[in-house]
Structure formats: structure tokens, C-alpha cells
Amino acid sequence: MNIVHNWRFLRQFLRRPKVIGAVAPSSRALATAVCGPYRRAAGSVRLLEVGAGTGSITRHIGTILGSDDRLDLCEIDPELASVLARDVLTNGDFAPAVADGRVRLLNMPVQEIDDPDGYDFVISGLPLTSFDLESVRSILEVIRRALKPGGVFSYFEYIALRPLSRTCAVGRRRARIRGVSAFLTRHIRDHQFSRQTVLANFPPAHARHFRYDEATESPASLCA
Numbered sequence: 001m002n003i004v005h006n007w008r009f010l011r012q013f014l015r016r017p018k019v020i021g022a023v024a025p026s027s028r029a030l031a032t033a034v035c036g037p038y039r040r041a042a043g044s045v046r047l048l049e050v051g052a053g054t055g056s057i058t059r060h061i062g063t064i065l066g067s068d069d070r071l072d073l074c075e076i077d078p079e080l081a082s083v084l085a086r087d088v089l090t091n092g093d094f095a096p097a098v099a100d101g102r103v104r105l106l107n108m109p110v111q112e113i114d115d116p117d118g119y120d121f122v123i124s125g126l127p128l129t130s131f132d133l134e135s136v137r138s139i140l141e142v143i144r145r146a147l148k149p150g151g152v153f154s155y156f157e158y159i160a161l162r163p164l165s166r167t168c169a170v171g172r173r174r175a176r177i178r179g180v181s182a183f184l185t186r187h188i189r190d191h192q193f194s195r196q197t198v199l200a201n202f203p204p205a206h207a208r209h210f211r212y213d214e215a216t217e218s219p220a221s222l223c224a
């Protein structure tokens with residue numbers, strides 16, 4: 001399964017490098033770190049995973065999905081959305097949630113998500129550093145609006161990617177990466193409440209967790 005999974009992922013990367021933004025799927029260690037706040041949640045919650053890809057984080061979510069939790073998976077690429085439907089959501093871990101209609105697959109850009117009920121947790125595999133500044137701004141704004149009060153947003157980024165790109169890129173690419181990097185640095189400074197370093201991933205990554213308010217009533221507030 002892993003070879004097929006890795007090959008599918010790499011093939012999509014070679015076709016659309018800026019949208020996929022990674023050469024290999026996330027490791028189990030990274031999936032575990034990025035799902036940490038969700039795993040510690042109390043009560044039933046609504047969870048959104050954006051940029052689910054071939055499902056490396058989704059599979060981990062399946063192993064910890066609470067019996068009343070509801071999960072939305074957002075993936076822009078139709079081919080990867082089919083992989084999720086065919087190979088991931090048919091996995092036994094998802095059987096009760098799929099049977100109860102608690103899992104939805106949204107084959108659309110995250111920018112189009114507009115859910116009136118809101119989410120307690122948003123977990124992202126989006127390659128933010130590959131996007132232009134306007135896309136990063138609008139995606140983070142959509143995610144922020146999609147969260148319930150006290151909700152938590154988690155994503156990962158490769159440890160060396162931003163510093164290396166800032167130094168090595170030239171011309172317009174350099175201007176883009178510098179703008180995105182400055183914006184993400186401010187976002188991290190203002191809203192990050194927790195971070196884990198995961199060396200057991202290719203490449204090594206930070207799992208970062210954000211909260212946009214200080215509400216205390218949501219289940220999400222339990223994960224400091």
C-alpha cells in the first residue's frame with residue numbers, strides 16, 4: 001500500500017507541484033502531532049481536514065475519530081478526492097462514521113468553504129509556502145471564520161523550507177516567498193499556542209497549533 005500511496009502522491013506532485021507542495025505524504029509521526037489537540041478533545045466535535053491528499057493524515061484521523069464526531073474532508077484535486085473515497089473512507093476505521101453519515105468529502109477549494117455551523121478543529125496539509133500571499137491570506141481568513149469560538153487550527157510546515165527558500169530563491173519567486181514568510185511569521189507570533197518538532201518525517205516538520213480567541217467553553221479549549 002505504501003509504495004502505491006507514495007507513487008500516487010509523487011505523480012500528483014510532478015503534475016501540479018505548486019498545488020501539492022510536497023514530494024512525499026506525511027509520516028504517521030507527523031499525522032499524530034498535527035492531530036494532537038483534536039485527539040485530546042472532550043465531547044463530540046466537528047472536524048475539517050483541508051488538503052487531505054492521498055489521506056496520510058485522514059487515515060490517522062480514522063483511528064481516533066470519536067463515536068459522535070463529524071468529519072469533513074476538503075481536497076481540491078478530483079483524482080485525489082477519488083482516492084480518498086475509494087481507498088481511505090472504505091477503511092474499517094471509518095465504517096461507523098460513514099454509515100451514520102458523519103463523514104463528508106468536499107471536492108472543492110478550501111476558499112469555497114462556508115459552513116454556518118462551524119468547526120471545533122481544522123487540520124491542514126495545505127502547502128501554504130507554495131501559494132501567493134493573497135491566497136495564503138484568504139485561506140487563513142476562511143479557516144479562521146470556519147472555526148467555532150475556541151476552535152483550534154493545526155497545520156504543519158517543513159522546518160527548513162522557508163529559511164532555505166528565502167535565501168535561495170531569485171527574482172519574483174524570492175519576493176513572493178519573502179512576503180508569504182513574513183505573513184506566516186506574524187501569524188505564528190500572534191496566534192500559535194503550541195508547536196511540536198517532528199524529525200521522523202521527510203522532510204522534518206513543525207506541527208503548529210493556533211487559536212484565535214480565548215473562549216473557554218468549547219471542547220477545543222481543553223488542549224493547551
Ligand SMILES: C[S@@+](CC[C@H](N)C(=O)[O-])C[C@H]1O[C@@H](n2cnc3c(N)ncnc32)[C@H](O)[C@@H]1O
Pocket residue numbers: 019020021022024025026050051052053054055056057058074075076077080108109110111124125126127
Ligand atoms: C502536501 S499535500 C498534503 C497531503 C496529505 N494531507 C499529507 O499530509 O500527506 C497538499 C494537498 O492540498 C491540496 N490542495 C492544494 N490547494 C488546495 C485548496 N485550495 N483547497 C483544498 N485542497 C488543496 C492538494 O491537492 C494536495 O492534495
